[in-house]
Amino acid sequence: MFKKFSMFELSILAMAVVVIFVSEYFFLVNKDFERAVFIGLWPPTMLLLLIYINSKKN
Numbered sequence: 001m002f003k004k005f006s007m008f009e010l011s012i013l014a015m016a017v018v019v020i021f022v023s024e025y026f027f028l029v030n031k032d033f034e035r036a037v038f039i040g041l042w043p044p045t046m047l048l049l050l051i052y053i054n055s056k057k058n
Contacts, residue, residue: 016043
């Protein structure tokens with residue numbers, strides 16, 4: 001299944017998942033809600049960038 005993805009795409013997806021967990025950590029453990037929301041806005045941006053790059057490739 002993952003043979004269709006390049007290493008760049010898998011690394012972007014992995015970073016997005018890690019950033020989601022970091023955001024949840026700041027929200028639930030540190031109770032730093034503003035930082036959690038700021039960090040939580042990055043994964044959709046990273047995934048949109050990945051979609052844009054893939055659309056330019058094809």
